[in-house]
Amino acid sequence: MLVFLTRYVDLFFSFISLYNSVMKVIFIVTSVLIVYIMKFKHPYCATYDKTKDTFFLPFLLVPCVILALLVNEYFSFSEVALSFLSFLFYLTHFRFCGLSLFIWRR
Numbered sequence: 001m002l003v004f005l006t007r008y009v010d011l012f013f014s015f016i017s018l019y020n021s022v023m024k025v026i027f028i029v030t031s032v033l034i035v036y037i038m039k040f041k042h043p044y045c046a047t048y049d050k051t052k053d054t055f056f057l058p059f060l061l062v063p064c065v066i067l068a069l070l071v072n073e074y075f076s077f078s079e080v081a082l083s084f085l086s087f088l089f090y091l092t093h094f095r096f097c098g099l100s101l102f103i104w105r106r
Helices: 002-007 018-040 058-070 077-105
Strands: none
Touching: 002 018, 002 077, 058 077
16 A cells, blocks of 8 residues: 555645546545455455464565665655655565565476
């Protein structure tokens, strides 16, 4: 969900069109709603096993924040958020794709 929220941070700083703004808000709201349903609503939350969720989130977030602060075109909130999004998106896809390739080769 953090990826979706940082992707549309420009919603608060620039206005492109009403359609663009409304679609971004709808996308954010539906993403938050899906995560809420998956975590807290029965019977969907019964499938989540917290004991098997062993990934330590700071291992993913801290390097992305550091890289976003160091590697950006110019230092502004929206640019740093976009850099953070890019690094986070890359690392999450690398993690899941790399893991699935490792499992597939076995």
